Amino acid sequence: MVLRTLLAAVLGSTMSIAWAQQATAPAVVTIYAAGSMSGALTAITHQYTAESGQKIDLVTGPAGLLLDKIEHAAKADVFISANMAHPQRLTAEGNAAPTVVFARNRLCVQARPDVGLTTDNLLDKLLDPNVRIGTSTPKADPGGDYAWELFAKADSVHPGAKQVLEAKAQQLVGGPTAPQVPAGQNAVKYFMATRRVDVFIGYCSSHETKPDSTLVQVELPANLSLSADYGMTVLEQPQTATTRNAAYRLALYLMSPEAQDVLTRYGFTPVARLATASR
Known part of the structure; x- marks a missing residue:
């Protein structure tokens, strides 16, 4: 709970929007993610779509090449890398929200x-x-x-x-x-x-x-x-306010115990469960 509250404060107030506010058909949210995350994120995003109705386009591959695509105007709303350096670079450039640790490997x-x-x-x-x-x-x-x-x-x-x-x-x-x-x-x-x-x-x-x-x-x-610490950030150039809000809601869900529990089944160390266990 502490980690979820902290992430909400870091990533922005838009994350606090309730599920009930998604009455209209949600925009598609695009995730660019490290290839090593493909199995776990496929399971998590399917789970999220089933619960929320949010459509997600998951694009996986070598994180360095994905970063290059993002910096050359590829459409991505959430970026997850197998290191902290790639998303932190986007944050430092002013193109993304603060980077948080999503998982460990x-x-x-x-x-x-x-x-x-x-x-x-x-x-x-x-x-x-x-x-x-x-x-x-x-x-x-x-x-x-x-x-x-x-x-x-x-x-x-x-x-x-x-x-x-x-x-x-x-x-x-x-x-x-x-x-x-x-x-x-x-x-x-x-x-x-x-x-x-x-x-x-x-x-x-x-x-x-x-x-x-x-x-x-x-x-x-x-x-x-x-x-290896995996970093996650939300890109600051979504096409619409609807997409932006949806991207932040998804980012918060990815840090929830429900999503983080899935990571353990694929061999990752979930940071949310670590934070809860240390209390």
Whole structure:
């Protein structure tokens, strides 16, 4: 409750408009969101539409590329990135409301079972010349930035690791020139199955609520662990006052316990539940 009250104060008084004021057909609200959020946000927005009647257009992809589209006049009402820097940039430019933390994630490594990857041998496996590494694309996708942050952190544990890992890493997803993946196939699973890579550095969250039994997912050891704060903001250039009000109402709903509870099923850490538990 404290977090919801604080968010309402930060994002603006328009959030306090009651559901009863939505008597007319609501405008479509467009969300631009990090691709890692596609599963969770699809579930949350379907839930919200069922409860409120609000129509939502959910556009997901590499957050860096989405930011570029927004800065080049793409229509978006709410922006959710896998880092805080992208939405904060829009806030600093005067193009968006203050940025809030929407959810938290962690970095994990996926591998085929035959690799024998564990938390204890993770760095040794990554440095093994015979183990091929896949990552997202730095700058275009925060997932790639976090992978490079991991490489830098590894250098403090094993001097020289940063240079080795950066040279080995194949930037396979999230960039404008990423290799094509057959329609309907998961990119990470595809590159694993075709033996292009043996491990992939990404998030601990998932697009599905059930674990993928075909791959092994390993947590980073404590000395290499990395977390990711997801930032959310409301854009300041909606086409109409109706769209603007609807965007703020949606933003408040995304921070509600009802929406945040969905995040746990996809492997995210919901900030609203954290705040409630700490009281």
